[in-house]
Amino acid sequence: MKFDAIVIGAGAGGGIAACTLAEAGKSVLLLERGRWLTFDDVPRDHLRNHRLSQYGHGTGPDLNGNPRLLDGWQYRPNQPNYNNNASCVGSGTLVYGGQAWRFHPLDFLMASTYGIPEGSSLSDWPISYEDLAPYYEKAEWEIGVSGSAPAPQMPERKEYPMGPLPRTLKGKLLEEGSKKLGWATQTPPLLINSSARNGRPACLACQHCVGFACPNNSKNGTQNTVIPRALASGNCTLETETMVSKIVKTAGGRVCGVKYFNRDGIEQYVEADIVIVACGAIETARLLINSKIGGPLVGANLQGHYYAVGAGVMPEPIWDGVGPGVSISTLEFNHGNEGIVGGGMLADDFITMPIVYAKWFRPKTVPSWGIEHKQWMRETYPRFLQVMGPVHEIPNEDCRVNVAKPIKDKWGIPVASLTGTTHPETLRTTRFMIERAKEWLAASGARTIYSNDPELHLSAGQHQAGTCRMGMDPTKSVVDDRCRVHGHDNLFIADSSVHVTNGGFNPVLTVMALAYRTSEKALATW
């Protein structure tokens, strides 16, 4: 069998790549490890979802047969140290909150803006914000973003196709606080319909957004936008429950196809003119290493996001239950913080499940059980206000993905093995951002304000990135400025692996924009 293109992974990047190529008339084989899932398949289980995966996570990968290692210890996909992302058609875009941020222009110029902290691998991107801007716009319109005008810290852009979702009571209180501080705010952009669009309805404002599938399909992922379009073109074949074991090389630096296990577990070999890898930063690196492609830097610079989190208690109940819940943000501290490398966006959060509040937000002064604990839950859950945001990580080459040869998954493929931590400079940025979060809470009237001090750790998770970094120098990067693997003319990467740095924002819109750009560049040369 032969296709024009094989796309591995039907998530944010792979879905877009498959659609772009298929609509351009190319025959595409889209291979996905997970299943097609709908709202009815993904339980509203507060202990098994992508916000709290205590005993499971409600999508793929299956808990058994898919281990990963962290610092030599073996973990299952629901354990935090696994650093999981949903495996299913759409991947994380089925269950995300869908914050649709563009990176800031300086996010592409971290090394020249701040210098390189000793021991870090901080570097500039080989492309600029301006290079990516048209593709950001394309993602905003094709996948569907709702929101307001950009904050003054960001360049002007075309309006989103939909206006913002309503501001919650918590958001209104934070708006008052931001005025006292003189901080500009904006409604966080969301890949969620605020009005009916493309045959799907507006958001129902339910209480189970991030971590769960959407009850009325108003959350926009690749599974309900570009992947159905790819299939409707008649040029795309989607095979689910398949696992790629190897990308096959020919002499002279080209790749000729992939080996994979189909849903019956039978090994297949399929050829194509080009291969696009889009498995997420951990699995893409694992596949390249297992295929002996890309050199020693594949897997290095693994990063994600530390989160700056501040919590506080308001004098009166403020829980209005209006989902998704995230409705105000500030970009005052993404850059220009004296003595600090980078910074980040701060926002309120999606509605917090009571069990998540109990687990993550108990101050050290409150006992973990007994009547005092129960009273704390009763009195503070309705009054609780939080501000949080992803912090710009300072990458470290030693934080990486490798493969553990003796440990294999259920197909017999060596699994990913994670080691290292982010660069310690990240801690200073995180602490600075925690103080800003607390400042915002205090100005908004919160009384008991608290936070946890960050600790150095490996950070990847749902925002995992960086393992096949983009650059012009093949000795310092894995892919070029078109996201083509150095030395392999017809092998591209369309996921967050290529991010040189990961911005102070949720990264999915950048993954989507890059996937549009990479597929367009691939089409232009072929």
Place this chain on the structure above:
Amino acid sequence: MQTQILRAIIDRIIPADDFPSASEAGVLDFLQRIIALESLQETYDDGLVAIELEAQKSGKAFCDLSPTGQDHLLHELEKSDDPKIRRFIEVLVRQTVEGYYSDPGNGGNREGIAWDMVGFRVTV
């Protein structure tokens, strides 16, 4: 004996006030499922026996201690020299809270009573 002492302990972890205690809200059902799903039978059997033995050192069964006496003993055991007991209490506290505050589909939080208590309302 095991169900009785388990009920007594989880009702100290989440006691009744004008809202139900852990067992009244169905946490025993939750624990029964989690024990089976996570293969925790031995952990629970051993842990409950260990707590009962500690109680008997004072001459009374755990269930016959006053609520204050039960709290006192559990606080002591949280600081026990035996890491197995410390870990068991940690698991029991964590899982009791999970049962009480997570969705009723998991067996606890019967009819969403804990969500009514904290004000978490599901509209869709």
